[in-house]
Amino acid sequence: MSRRKTERLLSLVVCLLSSERYLTATQIRDAVPGYPDTFDAFKRMFERDKEELRELGIPLETGANSAVEEEAGYRIPRQAYVLPEIRLEPDEAAVLALAARVWRQAELAGAAAGALLKLRAAGVDAEETMQPGIEPRLQAGEAAFGPLWEAVRDRRPVTFDYRAAGRSEAQRRTLEPWGVVNRHGRWYVAGHDSGRDAVRVFRLSRIEGPVKFSGPPGSVTVPEGTDVRETVREWDSPPPQQRPAVLRVRRGAGHGIRRYASSQQPDSDGWDLVQTAFSDVGWFAEHLASFGADVIALEPADLRDAVMTQLKGALA
Amino acid sequence: MNRRPPRPSHSTDRLQRLLALVPYVISRKVVGLAETAATFGVSERELVDDLNLLWCVELRAPDPYCPIDLSYEGGEIVVSQAESMDRPLRLGVDEASALLVGLRMLAEIAHAAEPGPADGSALSRTIAKLEAAAGEAAAPSAQVAIQVDRVAERAVLATVGDALARGRRLHLSYYVPGRDEATERDVDPMRLLVVEGRTYLEGWCRRAEAVRLFRLDRMLAIDVLGIAAEVPADAQPVDVDQGLFRPSADDLNVVINLSVYGRWVAEYYPCENVTELGHGRLRVTLRTPDGGWVRRLALRLGENGQIVEPAELAAAVREDAAAALSQYAAVPDRGRPGQDA
Numbered sequence: 008m009s010r011r012k013t014e015r016l017l018s019l020v021v022c023l024l025s026s027e028r029y030l031t032a033t034q035i036r037d038a039v040p041g042y043p044d045t046f047d048a049f050k051r052m053f054e055r056d057k058e059e060l061r062e063l064g065i066p067l068e069t070g071a072n073s074a075v076e077e078e079a080g081y082r083i084p085r086q087a088y089v090l091p092e093i094r095l096e097p098d099e100a101a102v103l104a105l106a107a108r109v110w111r112q113a114e115l116a117g118a119a120a121g122a123l124l125k126l127r128a129a130g131v132d133a134e135e136t137m138q139p140g141i142e143p144r145l146q147a148g149e150a151a152f153g154p155l156w157e158a159v160r161d162r163r164p165v166t167f168d169y170r171a172a173g174r175s176e177a178q179r180r181t182l183e184p185w186g187v188v189n190r191h192g193r194w195y196v197a198g199h200d201s202g203r204d205a206v207r208v209f210r211l212s213r214i215e216g217p218v219k220f221s222g223p224p225g226s227v228t229v230p231e232g233t234d235v236r237e238t239v240r241e242w243d244s245p246p247p248q249q250r251p252a253v254l255r256v257r258r259g260a261g262h263g264i265r266r267y268a269s270s271q272q273p274d275s276d277g278w279d280l281v282q283t284a285f286s287d288v289g290w291f292a293e294h295l296a297s298f299g300a301d302v303i304a305l306e307p308a309d310l311r312d313a314v315m316t317q318l319k320g321a322l323a
Numbered sequence: 324m325n326r327r328p329p330r331p332s333h334s335t336d337r338l339q340r341l342l343a344l345v346p347y348v349i350s351r352k353v354v355g356l357a358e359t360a361a362t363f364g365v366s367e368r369e370l371v372d373d374l375n376l377l378w379c380v381e382l383r384a385p386d387p388y389c390p391i392d393l394s395y396e397g398g399e400i401v402v403s404q405a406e407s408m409d410r411p412l413r414l415g416v417d418e419a420s421a422l423l424v425g426l427r428m429l430a431e432i433a434h435a436a437e438p439g440p441a442d443g444s445a446l447s448r449t450i451a452k453l454e455a456a457a458g459e460a461a462a463p464s465a466q467v468a469i470q471v472d473r474v475a476e477r478a479v480l481a482t483v484g485d486a487l488a489r490g491r492r493l494h495l496s497y498y499v500p501g502r503d504e505a506t507e508r509d510v511d512p513m514r515l516l517v518v519e520g521r522t523y524l525e526g527w528c529r530r531a532e533a534v535r536l537f538r539l540d541r542m543l544a545i546d547v548l549g550i551a552a553e554v555p556a557d558a559q560p561v562d563v564d565q566g567l568f569r570p571s572a573d574d575l576n577v578v579i580n581l582s583v584y585g586r587w588v589a590e591y592y593p594c595e596n597v598t599e600l601g602h603g604r605l606r607v608t609l610r611t612p613d614g615g616w617v618r619r620l621a622l623r624l625g626e627n628g629q630i631v632e633p634a635e636l637a638a639a640v641r642e643d644a645a646a647a648l649s650q651y652a653a654v655p656d657r658g659r660p661g662q663d664a
Contacts, residue, residue, distance in 0.1 A: 064415035106425030115421035122418035128343035128411035130350030143517035175603030186466035192520025320626030321644035
């Protein structure tokens with residue numbers, strides 16, 4: 008933005024903020040330096056300026072001072088403009104700086120930095136000190152996060168191409184998004200899938216291509232009592248049904264299995280007999296196969312077969 | 324070195340800064356040029372240019388006047404008149420959400436370490452104050468949530484926290500999945516990190532004589548020793564902003580073909596050169612110092628992943644699989660009636 012434009016916008020903000028009355032376009036042109044002389048050119052520039060101020064979150068109101076006034080005017084009500092008083096104790100300011108750092112490399116980093124700046128301008132001393140304790144970070148990198156967050160924020164439906172696990176082709180999906188959840192480091196969006204008329208959860212990393220808005224702001228209603236964390240948790244959690252398994256595990260190996268064992272006892276020739284439980288036979292067979300010759304699945308039979316199939320696949 | 328956080332979009336950057344600058348000075352009455360420039364992430368020269376611009380603001384009607392009066396003599400900024408610009412603009416939805424979501428994430432971590440009511444903690448006080456100050460802009464933040472760690476045991480987290488707080492050395496029995504090994508080591512704790520939803524202890528590993536990260540969910544046993552932690556003064560904390568995975572020149576380059584059921588590898592591990600092979604199949608290059616880890620990965624993938632390069636590693640996987648299968652031939656199938664030997 009040119010210096011002249013910055014000056015003009017700044018003057019415009021001060022002008023509208025200082026006046027309790029609505030100012031007409033003509034009054035604004037007379038007060039704020041930098042607008043062109045012809046009225047049409049002024050109007051065009053003024054329209055763009057108003058748009059820029061609104062994008063910054065400046066509450067620009069349109070109205071008239073009385074019912075008899077014909078021409079609408081503009082003002083920025085101080086009440087709506089100012090950040091309310093906020094006083095933070097030193098320990099509170101410290102956690103605030105830490106919270107802003109969560110986003111450091113992630114999508115809302117700019118927003119977090121902007122928020123800190125405003126709070127500092129309100130007198131908060133949020134120093135970014137290196138402190139002992141905990142240092143949480145979100146990783147950057149999901150292109151879909153930006154548009155989905157906008158859609159959730161503005162309550163707009165979206166469409167995108169999604170490649171579900173194990174699908175060779177992506178499918179077009181239409182979603183009324185209810186919320187965005189980061190679970191164990193991965194981003195998900197949950198909402199109502201209009202095409203399937205059901206609640207669905209999508210992993211952001213499996214969205215291919217752009218996320219497009221498919222409706223106007225405010226057109227999505229999040230059902231009352233919706234807890235998107237719960238929606239994603241239910242979708243992500245393994246089935247609670249657990250089946251017992253018996254394994255032969257080479258002594259001194261298979262720590263990744265022994266950790267979750269319900270019992271371990273010595274078996275013959277340097278092997279142990281390990282009892283454990285699993286819920287998904289496919290996943291557990293892959294897990295057991297990763298231990299190679301150190302683990303043998305004895306029971307149940309379908310698990311044993313699944314591990315052998317897995318190993319034969321690796322042989323090919 | 325830390326990268327600077329991305330700034331708000333550049334076209335409106337300066338206006339936002341100017342609107343924050345005046346109340347920043349007013350709330351501190353008098354403040355140094357250098358300190359202010361650092362806070363706003365600009366050079367002193369840029370800052371002086373900002374101050375001049377503010378001072379020059381002029382309204383011409385109904386009567387001409389300059390609403391802002393300030394000085395920066397001797398490197399100290401004082402604003403003596405600011406009209407209606409004495410307070411910062413309220414928080415936008417994105418701004419309020421970024422901080423609130425971050426604070427709630429911290430609160431969740433704190434709760435995991437120390438369950439029980441959080442009333443009165445710095446976190447809950449800050450969340451309440453920020454929600455009040457943000458007003459309506461705070462509401463959408465409820466639609467973004469961050470959940471951390473499923474398996475970091477509460478007791479482990481509490482023990483690590485205790486050792487950090489008291490500056491004590493820890494003894495760990497630590498599981499290394501790449502080698503399927505339980506290792507014993509003494510660690511001088513430095514800090515806790517939560518990255519990609521997992522909790523790590525960063526510490527000086529006395530066995531490796533280097534800074535190492537330890538996942539809390541891989542600590543098989545943990546003891547606080549009666550010895551003070553001694554982190555060498557030149558121990559460099561890991562720069563988490565650069566990612567936890569740092570390839571090295573000694574790494575193996577492993578090329579794997581993945582079936583549509585093996586695509587998850589590209590989502591879980593940092594891959595270089597991801598190429599679509601059609602029908603949902605992928606070719607990826609993984610870089611790792613640990614051949615054992617790749618062999619386990621290949622066994623886990625079975626027919627859904629084939630190592631293309633290096634050939635020796637592909638051969639090793641086939642040997643692993645053959646050795647494992649031969650065990651099945653040797654052990655009776657106890658799962659089927661009538662086959663029990």
